[in-house]
Structure formats: structure tokens, C-alpha cells
Amino acid sequence: MNASKSEELYRIAQDLMPGGVNSPVRAFGSVGRNPLFIDHAIGSHIFDVDGNEFIDYVCSWGPGILGHAHPKVIEEVVKACYDGLTFGAPTGKENELAALIRDCVPSMELVRMVNSGTEATMSAIRAARGFTGRDKIIKFKGCYHGHSDGLLVQAGSAALTQSVPDSSGVPASFASQTLVALFNDKDSVRELFENNKDQIAALIVEPVAANMGVVPPEEGFLEFLREITEDNGTVLIFDEVITGFRLGTGGAQAYYGISPDMTTLGKIVGGGMPMAVYGGRRDIMKNVAPTGKVYQAGTLSGNPIATTAGISTIRLLMEDPDIYTRIEANAVKLKEAFLARAKKLGINLHVNQVGSLLSAFFTDQEVKDYAGALSSDTEAYADYFNYMLENGIYVAPSQFEAMFVSGAHSDEDIARTIEVLLG
Numbered sequence: 447m448n449a450s451k452s453e454e455l456y457r458i459a460q461d462l463m464p465g466g467v468n469s470p471v472r473a474f475g476s477v478g479r480n481p482l483f484i485d486h487a488i489g490s491h492i493f494d495v496d497g498n499e500f501i502d503y504v505c506s507w508g509p510g511i512l513g514h515a516h517p518k519v520i521e522e523v524v525k526a527c528y529d530g531l532t533f534g535a536p537t538g539k540e541n542e543l544a545a546l547i548r549d550c551v552p553s554m555e556l557v558r559m560v561n562s563g564t565e566a567t568m569s570a571i572r573a574a575r576g577f578t579g580r581d582k583i584i585k586f587k588g589c590y591h592g593h594s595d596g597l598l599v600q601a602g603s604a605a606l607t608q609s610v611p612d613s614s615g616v617p618a619s620f621a622s623q624t625l626v627a628l629f630n631d632k633d634s635v636r637e638l639f640e641n642n643k644d645q646i647a648a649l650i651v652e653p654v655a656a657n658m659g660v661v662p663p664e665e666g667f668l669e670f671l672r673e674i675t676e677d678n679g680t681v682l683i684f685d686e687v688i689t690g691f692r693l694g695t696g697g698a699q700a701y702y703g704i705s706p707d708m709t710t711l712g713k714i715v716g717g718g719m720p721m722a723v724y725g726g727r728r729d730i731m732k733n734v735a736p737t738g739k740v741y742q743a744g745t746l747s748g749n750p751i752a753t754t755a756g757i758s759t760i761r762l763l764m765e766d767p768d769i770y771t772r773i774e775a776n777a778v779k780l781k782e783a784f785l786a787r788a789k790k791l792g793i794n795l796h797v798n799q800v801g802s803l804l805s806a807f808f809t810d811q812e813v814k815d816y817a818g819a820l821s822s823d824t825e826a827y828a829d830y831f832n833y834m835l836e837n838g839i840y841v842a843p844s845q846f847e848a849m850f851v852s853g854a855h856s857d858e859d860i861a862r863t864i865e866v867l868l869g
């Protein structure tokens with residue numbers, strides 16, 4: 447594969463940005479090669495600056511549920527651009543998006559729009575602290591909720607591949623307010639509640655963990671979290687930045703039938719533009735400024751172009767609810783192909799799949815938690831990544847991320863991917 451233009455751009459970029467990238471996972475650090483620089487993408491295919499074409503299962507880490515550059519979304523975004531890129535003042539589009547979100551996710555009674563998942567989770571926690579008057583929070587080992595100080599504790603995603611689950615630059619006093627439990631381990635949660643009576647403001651969880659690879663909740667785990675948080679006056683926050691509009695228009699909370707107190711959304715809700723949302727119970731959210739004393743603000747929050755892309759994407763999903771059955775069916779086909787590959791090569795492999803999210807772990811264990819995810823052979827993952835790339839398939843350049851199937855993946859794309867997996 448010729449990557450000479452990517453190599454040249456990477457050489458220049460390294461002198462301009464830390465590691466030559468604007469987000470660590472893009473540096474391909476854990477798969478033993480230099481990053482590809484992207485020229486454009488359309489539908490399910492992405493093209494690099496050297497003209498190489500790939501079937502894309504990264505989908506910009508989740509937003510691309512309709513594939514890239516959906517014509518309807520582009521048309522509406524372009525039209526919106528001519529009306530002005532940002533006003534720093536309210537627009538009717540914000541009402542429209544907020545109402546759509548509430549229709550899809552009824553637990554989000556009041557919402558606030560922000561620009562990134564990091565902002566959404568950070569702000570949701572502040573609102574929960576303001577509401578409860580408590581300081582401590584619980585998160586799970588290997589779950590990732592963006593890069594705000596208090597949440598970069600035992601975090602997943604690129605923090606895992608860069609071996610910095612606890613970032614330097616985070617004051618110990620901030621991190622000490624974050625208690626860490628084990629995903630799918632009820633006892634670890636019980637113990638934290640017992641040892642910190644009336645001190646825990648919020649428990650934040652990815653209902654399907656998708657930043658240590660995909661790890662589904664075991665039966666009863668989310669129900670247990672709902673119950674224990676309710677019993678302790680703690681705000682239950684579902685971080686649905688990845689699962690929101692991905693497991694259905696109602697997200698993981700509709701998929702599993704659990705109603706959290708607060709929810710964070712990102713990725714799909716912005717249709718590919720920088721947009722995220724936090725929201726939840728009215729009595730909690732009304733504490734956010736200007737109606738309450740929890741301060742949070744943003745010049746570009748509710749930006750008209752991002753709201754347009756979000757509205758357009760959500761409407762397209764609502765008009766085609768079967769999309770979720772189709773993308774899940776394709777994910778199941780890929781899972782089966784992974785397992786057939788493992789059998790053929792005689793290697794250890796476990797595949798976790800929920801809806802259109804999946805991850806292959808190179809391990810002999812079932813992956814139910816962080817320790818299971820870490821048992822995966824990351825060198826084997828790197829070999830698989832490079833094999834797929836050389837054969838025109840672009841998957842996450844890290845073991846600890848998800849594979850995303852989109853509505854744009856055609857039968858031919860899936861058949862070709864299976865052919866490569868079995869090859």
C-alpha cells in the first residue's frame with residue numbers, strides 16, 4: 447500500500463502538534479505503523495490522501511451511523527451555513543433538537559447543548575453535585591467519559607493504549623473525589639456505597655462499555671445500579687455518548703428498559719458536527735444557570751450548523767427505524783466471520799457484540815470487565831488491524847475501541863469484509 451503522502455503529512459504534523467495529531471488514538475501508536483491522513487469519505491468508504499480506499503468501520507468513532515456525507519444531511523447543513531455559522535444567541539433549531547431528543551429519550555426532561563462528550567459528562571457531574579450537595583462520584587474501571595480531570599481516573603479508550611489511565615496533570619485532590627468500581631461487579635459498587643454513606647453525588651456508567659472494547663452489562667447489572675443509586679440518593683448518569691441513537695433512537699436506556707436520572711449524548715446527536723448534550727430530571731437540571739447556581743456556558747453551544755446536522759440525522763433515523771435491525775444483523779454476520787476466522791487459524795478469540803457495536807478480543811477468556819479486556823493480546827490485535835488495512839478495511843487502530851457498523855454498509859461491503867476475515 448502506497449502511503450507516501452500520508453508519511454509526508456505525518457512528518458510535518460509532528461512538528462506542529464503533539465504526536466502530529468489532535469487526539470491520541472489517531473496516531474496509530476498501538477498498531478505499529480504511522481497514521482493515514484484522510485482526504486474524504488462517502489457512505490461506507492473512506493479515502494486517504496494517497497488514493498487508498500477502505501471500507502470504514504470506525505465511522506468517526508460513532509457519529510457516522512448513516513455513513514459519511516449523507517446527501518440529505520449535507521444539503522441541510524450547507525443551506526444552514528448560508529444563514530450564518532454562529533450567533534451566540536438562541537435559535538428555533540435548538541428548540542427543535544431539544545424536543546426531538548426528549549421525544550426519543552423521555553428521561554431527558556430538560557437538556558443543555560454543549561460541544562463535546564467531555565463537556566457533557568463534566569457538566570452532568572457538576573449538576574449532580576450541585577443538586578445533591580455532595581462531592582464524591584463513582585465511575586467504573588475501563589469506562590471512559592472524556593478527559594476532564596475527575597474522570598481521567600482508571601479510564602479507558604486511548605488512555606488505556608497510551609498506558610496512562612491516570613493522566614499526569616490531574617491533581618491528586620481532584621482524583622480523590624472519584625471512586626472506582628469494577629464493571630459488572632455488584633459487590634465492588636456496594637462496598638463503595640457502604641464506605642461513603644451520604645457522600646456520593648453521582649454514579650456515571652457507560653451502560654454498554656465501549657471504550658475498553660465493547661463490554662455489555664451482565665443481566666441485572668444496570669437494574670442493580672438503578673436500585674442502589676435510588677436507595678442512596680445518588681444521581682445515576684448514563685453516559686450514552688456512544689450508545690445514544692446507536693442502539694435505537696432511545697439509546698441503551700430504551701434497549702435495556704432502565705431510566706437513569708441524567709444522560710449524556712454526543713457523536714450521533716451532532717450528526718458529525720461538534721455537538722453533545724446533557725440532561726435529565728427537571729428537578730436536577732433546573733439547578734443549571736441561569737435558573738440555578740450550577741454554572742456552565744459556551745459560545746458555540748447549540749451552534750446552528752451542529753443542531754442542523756443533529757436534527758437531520760435524528761429525523762432520518764426516525765423515518766427508518768428498520769435501520770437498527772439491519773445494522774445489528776450485519777454486526778452479527780461480522781461476529782460469526784470473526785469466530786470462523788479464529789477457528790480456521792486456531793487462535794483464541796472472543797467477540798462481544800451489542801446491536802451495531804462489536805469488538806474482537808484476542809483472548810481465551812470471556813470479556814466481562816476491564817481485566818478481561820486487558821487479557822487480550824494487543825500484538826495479535828495489531829497484526830489483525832494491519833492485515834485488514836492492507837486488504838482495504840479500516841478498523842479501530844486500538845484494541846480498546848469499538849467497531850461501528852453503519853446503515854451505509856452495503857451487502858457487498860459486508861460480504862467483502864467477511865471474505866477478508868476468512869481469507
Ligand code: HOZ
Nearest residue numbers: 469471507603604657847
Ligand atoms: N474512544 C474515543 C471516543 N469515545 C475515541 C476517539 C478519540 O479519543 O479521539
